[in-house]
Amino acid sequence: MFDLFKSKGDSQPDDVKGIRHEVLQFVKQELQKAEGGEGANIKGLALYINCSSAERQVYEAAVYADEPEQLKNEIQRISDDYSLDLPGNWLLNIHFDETLPDEAIKMSQLPVALFVKTKTHFVKLQATAFIKALSGKTSRPGYLISSEGGKYNIGRDEKAQSDEGYFRTNHIAFPSESDDERNKYISRQHAHIEWNKNLAKFVIYADEGGIPPRNKVKLRSALTEKIVKLHATQIGQELEEGDQIILGESVVLEFSYEKPDATPES
Known part of the structure; x- marks a missing residue:
């Protein structure tokens, strides 16, 4: 089952503290997606780990397999710090080498998945x-x-007119009249971001004006620091916390789930 979780990048934490940190960040990020007010309806969390036998000992230590209450306490602290409103009687289960529920969300970098249990065994993630x-x-x-x-x-x-004559609305726009020379390397139809319900993640796609040889879209992972180029309009890349979207030669957008000091306009 390991291939089911295989990372898109080659770099992933392999020590106890690094794995624990990434798992906790993953749990926090997924809980933050729960629809407002649903935190109190969560009955429990289940972590599914399908690592190799050689990695088993490291993962067991990372999630306190012998003392799962320790991991639960760390998740509870996250809930308290971010006002996620987990109920006082929520449960944590840790499973190794078991079949995943359909609703489980898989990590992209580690062989770990999270299942959020409610009365209906499902939380609508937004x-x-x-x-x-x-x-x-x-x-x-x-x-x-x-x-x-x-x-x-x-x-x-x-508002940009395409080569076919129709007008396209760019929700994230780089004005032509800007004095920033880098804007001129942005296409009128460069890229787009949309929510993927199956992955429960935002995904970026290159559009016609953002693929070679006309232009470029690249994604730099905040976690692995690897850069991926988008070569086709049909294949997107999942966006994770802190990732950088590189457009053209040197324009860079930052993606984050964390609310900035000044709230951006929608």
């Missing part, structure tokens, strides 16, 4: 995220995107 330009100049200081918001187009100018 999310908001924040986009801001680290280089290049956008029409707004930042952007709030939502899993309910559909497709968010990225490109030059808010």
